[in-house]
Amino acid sequence: MPADPPFLASVAVLYRCNSRCTYCSIWSREEADPAYDDLVSTLDALAEFGVCLVSLTGGEPTLRDDLPALVGHARRRGLRVSLTTNGLALEPLLLRELAAAGLDSVILSLDSVDHAVYESVRGVPIGRALSVLSDAAGLQSEGKGPRVSVNAVLGPHSANSMVHLGQLCRELDVALGVQPLHAPFGTQSRKPQRMIAMDAEEIEVARTAVEDLLSLESEGLRLLNSRAYLYGALHFLATGRVPASTSCPAGQSSMAIDHTGAVKLCWSLPALGEVDEGLAFLWSSPAYARARSEAEMCDCPQCWLTCHLDERTISWLHEHLRDDG
Numbered sequence: 001m002p003a004d005p006p007f008l009a010s011v012a013v014l015y016r017c018n019s020r021c022t023y024c025s026i027w028s029r030e031e032a033d034p035a036y037d038d039l040v041s042t043l044d045a046l047a048e049f050g051v052c053l054v055s056l057t058g059g060e061p062t063l064r065d066d067l068p069a070l071v072g073h074a075r076r077r078g079l080r081v082s083l084t085t086n087g088l089a090l091e092p093l094l095l096r097e098l099a100a101a102g103l104d105s106v107i108l109s110l111d112s113v114d115h116a117v118y119e120s121v122r123g124v125p126i127g128r129a130l131s132v133l134s135d136a137a138g139l140q141s142e143g144k145g146p147r148v149s150v151n152a153v154l155g156p157h158s159a160n161s162m163v164h165l166g167q168l169c170r171e172l173d174v175a176l177g178v179q180p181l182h183a184p185f186g187t188q189s190r191k192p193q194r195m196i197a198m199d200a201e202e203i204e205v206a207r208t209a210v211e212d213l214l215s216l217e218s219e220g221l222r223l224l225n226s227r228a229y230l231y232g233a234l235h236f237l238a239t240g241r242v243p244a245s246t247s248c249p250a251g252q253s254s255m256a257i258d259h260t261g262a263v264k265l266c267w268s269l270p271a272l273g274e275v276d277e278g279l280a281f282l283w284s285s286p287a288y289a290r291a292r293s294e295a296e297m298c299d300c301p302q303c304w305l306t307c308h309l310d311e312r313t314i315s316w317l318h319e320h321l322r323d324d325g
Helices: 036-049 067-076 092-101 115-122 127-142 159-172 200-217 227-239 279-283 286-296 311-324
Strands: 008-012 053-057 080-085 105-109 147-154 175-180 254-257 262-264 271-274
Touching (some): 008 036, 053 067, 067 080, 067 092, 092 127, 105 127, 127 147, 127 159, 147 159, 147 200, 159 175, 159 200, 175 200, 175 227, 271 286
Parallel strands (some): 008 053, 008 254, 053 080, 080 105, 105 147, 147 175
Antiparallel strands (some): 254 262, 262 271
């Protein structure tokens, strides 16, 4: 068992979404939102357990009217707060309310700045997402808002236009992190599965995208991925498996809590208990220890997500706390 509590907890504050992404099924399985008081209890439990950073996710968190209140409560309890959003409901007033509540960082999900590509994959127009990115970058530059980064999915749909997204992030001085396309979590067995098999030609396009991003980094792009992680992503896209000898640290420094209060080692694995059972109890339980061991050996559906496997992304999160705290 790790000596310390997890550094990061990802908390799903709802399970519905206003995008229609082809690689995600949450939007088609809308469920009732957890009560505000239940989420407050979860935040309290995380603070008491000693967690440093809470990542509010979903679904689409900005569909909750009480999101600023949740952010404010978390900050009062001493938690740092990050928000992952598609931006579609993040109107300027809400962005400023979240900033006033103490939101530390906003991560905008955006795979491409090509209107046709975005709309074909996300099922909605791109305009609002680009406006939010510009608004948030403006607040950041004025020192009046949260730090801003973009999270992009690298796959056949986005590889050709990834360089343009990198150029925009460089111009706006926002960080960019890239993750490879995955099958939707919650649909996988314990055997690795792939939603899309990228052929050799598609992999070469993706390789060019990676090399373009690394080149842009030398020109000032704040890239949140290491070179090793990005080339590992190409391996994952080509084979559906993580590179040989990969050891996953899931469960060592982070945990996931879904919209029902179920506690997981990571999003792709089964629940290990409920928040009300006690986070310290679960963290030190035999079930959690077994799950950690299985994850370490990648005896799981396998993913190549930055939250566990990219040391640069993890270091950026720690640096973020040191700079602002």
